[in-house]
Amino acid sequence: MSATAISSSGSLLSGKPLRAVAAIILIVNGLFPALWILLTSLKTEAELTLKPITWLPHAPTLQNYMQAFADQPLLIFLFNSFMVALLSTALTLLISFLAAYALARLNLRFRGLIMSLIIAVSTFPLVTLLVPLFETMRALGLLNTWIALILPYTVLSLPVCTLVLTSFFEGIPRDLENAAMIDGCTRFGALFRVVVPLSAPGVFTAGILAFVNSWDEFLLALSFNSNPALRTLPVGIQLYQGEFAFPWPVISAALVVGIVPVAILIVIFQERVVSGLTAGGLKG
Amino acid sequence: MRTGHVAMTSRLEPAAERVETRRAMLSRLLDPDETTLGALLLAPAAVLLGGVIVYPVCKLLYTSFLDLSLTSGLPARFAGLANFQQMLEDPVFWQATSNTILITLITVPGALVVGLGLALLANLPFNIRWPVRLSLLIPWALPLSFAGLIFAWFFHSEYGVVNDVLNRVGLSGAIWFNSPRLAFAAICLTVIWKASSFMAMIILAGLQTIPRSLYEAADVDGAGRVRQFFEITLPLLKPTIVVALIFRTITALQTFDIPYMMTGGGPGTSTVTLAMYIHQNTVSFLDLDYGSALAVVMFILSMCVTAVYLRMISGREGAR
Numbered sequence: 001m002s003a004t005a006i007s008s009s010g011s012l013l014s015g016k017p018l019r020a021v022a023a024i025i026l027i028v029n030g031l032f033p034a035l036w037i038l039l040t041s042l043k044t045e046a047e048l049t050l051k052p053i054t055w056l057p058h059a060p061t062l063q064n065y066m067q068a069f070a071d072q073p074l075l076i077f078l079f080n081s082f083m084v085a086l087l088s089t090a091l092t093l094l095i096s097f098l099a100a101y102a103l104a105r106l107n108l109r110f111r112g113l114i115m116s117l118i119i120a121v122s123t124f125p126l127v128t129l130l131v132p133l134f135e136t137m138r139a140l141g142l143l144n145t146w147i148a149l150i151l152p153y154t155v156l157s158l159p160v161c162t163l164v165l166t167s168f169f170e171g172i173p174r175d176l177e178n179a180a181m182i183d184g185c186t187r188f189g190a191l192f193r194v195v196v197p198l199s200a201p202g203v204f205t206a207g208i209l210a211f212v213n214s215w216d217e218f219l220l221a222l223s224f225n226s227n228p229a230l231r232t233l234p235v236g237i238q239l240y241q242g243e244f245a246f247p248w249p250v251i252s253a254a255l256v257v258g259i260v261p262v263a264i265l266i267v268i269f270q271e272r273v274v275s276g277l278t279a280g281g282l283k284g
Numbered sequence: 285m286r287t288g289h290v291a292m293t294s295r296l297e298p299a300a301e302r303v304e305t306r307r308a309m310l311s312r313l314l315d316p317d318e319t320t321l322g323a324l325l326l327a328p329a330a331v332l333l334g335g336v337i338v339y340p341v342c343k344l345l346y347t348s349f350l351d352l353s354l355t356s357g358l359p360a361r362f363a364g365l366a367n368f369q370q371m372l373e374d375p376v377f378w379q380a381t382s383n384t385i386l387i388t389l390i391t392v393p394g395a396l397v398v399g400l401g402l403a404l405l406a407n408l409p410f411n412i413r414w415p416v417r418l419s420l421l422i423p424w425a426l427p428l429s430f431a432g433l434i435f436a437w438f439f440h441s442e443y444g445v446v447n448d449v450l451n452r453v454g455l456s457g458a459i460w461f462n463s464p465r466l467a468f469a470a471i472c473l474t475v476i477w478k479a480s481s482f483m484a485m486i487i488l489a490g491l492q493t494i495p496r497s498l499y500e501a502a503d504v505d506g507a508g509r510v511r512q513f514f515e516i517t518l519p520l521l522k523p524t525i526v527v528a529l530i531f532r533t534i535t536a537l538q539t540f541d542i543p544y545m546m547t548g549g550g551p552g553t554s555t556v557t558l559a560m561y562i563h564q565n566t567v568s569f570l571d572l573d574y575g576s577a578l579a580v581v582m583f584i585l586s587m588c589v590t591a592v593y594l595r596m597i598s599g600r601e602g603a604r
Binding site: 034048049101102132216222234251 | 318319321322325326328329332333335336337339340341343344347402405406408409410414415416417418419420421422423424425426427428429430431433434435437438440442443444445448451452477481482485486489530531534537538540541544558559562563566567572575576579580582583586589590593594597
C-alpha cells in the first residue's frame with residue numbers, strides 16, 4: 001500500500017506513534033468542521049452566548065432541528081436539490097455514456113481533438129456562463145425552474161463523467177463484444193447485452209461525481225432560482241439569516257440536514273468515489 | 285459532425301445503393317459503420333455543449349460590446365469598447381481583479397503544500413484505511429457554500445472557536461470580519477482547507493503508483509528519507525501535481541461561494557472577487573452588458589491557463 005513510509009528499519013518515522021499522530025491530524029482536519037456544526041446544532045441559544053464558549057453541549061436539544069424545518073421550507077429545499085441533482089445526473093450519464101463508448105471503442109478520426117475539447121470544457125469557468133445563460137433563461141421564462149439548473153449542471157459534469165467512463169470502457173475486453181457480435185448480435189445488441197451490464201460500476205462512479213457536483217453548486221442556483229419554492233439547499237440556507245439576527249444553532253441544524261445525505265453516500269461508496277476522482281475527475 | 289457528413293455523402297453516391305431494400309436499410313441503421321456510429325453517439329454531447337457553452341459564449345462576446353439599458357427601455361445599441369473603458373476606470377473592478385489574483389496566488393500554493401502534507405500522512409501504512417479516506421472525502425463533498433458558512437462561524441468574533449482557541453493559548457482573539465486584511469486571511473484559510481483535501485486525494489493516488497522498489501534501492505544506497513523525498517517522490521509526482529495545480533488555478537480564479545458566504549465582499553468592497561462582481565452586476569443590477577464585459581475578462585484569464593495545460597498535454601503525448 002504505502003510507498004513513502006516504507007523501511008522495516010523500525011525508525012521513528014514509520015512507528016506506531018507517528019501513525020497515531022498522523023491519523024489524528026487527518027481526522028481533525030477533515031472532520032472537525034462538520035463535527036463542530038453538529039455540536040452547535042445541539043446547543044440552546046442561551047448556551048451559545050456563554051463565554052467562554054462551551055465545546056460540548058451541556059443540555060443537548062433537538063429544538064434547533066424542529067426550528068429549522070418550521071422556519072423555512074427545508075424539505076422543499078432538499079427536494080429541489082435532490083431532484084435537480086438526480087435529473088441532471090441521469091442526463092449526464094446518458095450523454096456521457098454514448099460519447100465515452102464512441103471514444104473508447106471506435107476508430108474516430110478526430111479522437112485526439114475531441115479529447116482535447118472535452119478537457120478544455122472541463123476547465124471552462126462556469127461564472128462566464130452566468131451572464132448569457134441568465135439572459136437566455138430570462139428571455140425564455142425559464143428562471144425559477146428546475147430546467148434552468150439541470151442543463152448547466154449536466155454540462156458541468158459531462159467532461160468528468162465522459163473521462164471516467166472512457167477509461168472504464170477501455171478496461172472492458174473488446175473480445176467480449178466481438179464474441180457477442182460473432183454470435184450474431186448487432187453492435188447495439190452487443191452494447192446492451194455485454195457493455196451495459198459490465199459498465200454498471202463505472203456508470204455508478206460517474207453518477208456519484210455528477211450528483212455531488214450538482215448538489216454542491218451555488219452560483220447558478222443563487223442567480224437563476226430566487227423563488228423560495230424552487231431554491232436548492234445551498235441557496236435556501238441563506239433564508240435563515242434575518243436582517244439583524246444570525247441564528248447560528250438553527251443554521252447549523254439546517255447545514256447538518258444538508259450534509260447528511262451526501263455524507264451517507266460518501267461513506268457507503270468511498271472507494272468507488274476515490275477511484276472515480278483519480279480516474280478522470282480532476283476537478284474539485 | 286464533419287465525419288457524419290462524409291459518411292452520409294459516400295452512402296448516397298453509388299447508384300446501386302438506391303435499390304437497397306428497406307430491410308437492408310434497417311439493418312444498416314441497426315448496425316452502422318464506425319464513422320456514422322461515432323457521429324451519432326457524440327451528437328447529444330455536441331448539441332448540449334453547443335447550446336450551453338458555445339452559443340452562450342458567442343452571445344457573451346456580442347453583449348459585451350453593446351449598450352443595453354434594460355431599465356431605460358431604450359433599444360440595445362452597439363457601444364464599441366465602452367464597457368471595457370468603463371471597466372478600466374472602475375476602482376471596484378481593479379479591486380475585484382487584484383483580490384481574485386491574490387486569492388489564486390495564495391491559495392493554490394497553500395492548498396498544494398497542505399495537500400501534499402496530508403497525502404504523505406495518509407500514505408502511512410494504517411491498519412484501517414477508511415477513517416483516513418473519509419477525512420479526505422468529506423471536505424471534498426462538503427458544498428463550498430456550506431464551508432463558507434461553517435468557517436464564518438469558526439471565525440465569529442465573540443462565539444467563534446478560532447478566537448476561543450487563541451484565547452486559551454494566551455493570544456487575544458481578533459474581530460476577523462471588520463478588518464480587510466483579516467477577513468481576506470480568513471477567506472484564504474477557508475479556501476485552502478476546502479481545496480487541500482482534494483489535492484491530497486489526487487497526490488495520494490500518485491504516491492501509490494510509485495514502485496516501492498525505488499525506495500528499497502535508495503535505502504540500500506544509504507539515501508536518507510529527506511533525500512528520497514526530493515529525489516524520488518517529488519520528481520515522480522510532478523506530472524500529477526502539475527495537472528492538479530492547473531485545475532486548482534482555474535477553480536481559484538472563479539472563487540465565489542466562500543467569500544460570498546463569509547464576508548459578502550466586505551468590509552466595504554475589500555474582499556470582492558471578480559466572480560462576485562460579475563454576479564452582482566448581472567443579477568442584482570441587471571447590468572448585463574457590463575457584466576458580460578467583466579465575464580470576458582474572466583474567460584480570457586482562465587483560457588490562458590487552459591491553453592498552457594493543453595499545450596503541456598500535447599507536448600507530453602508528442603514526446604511518447
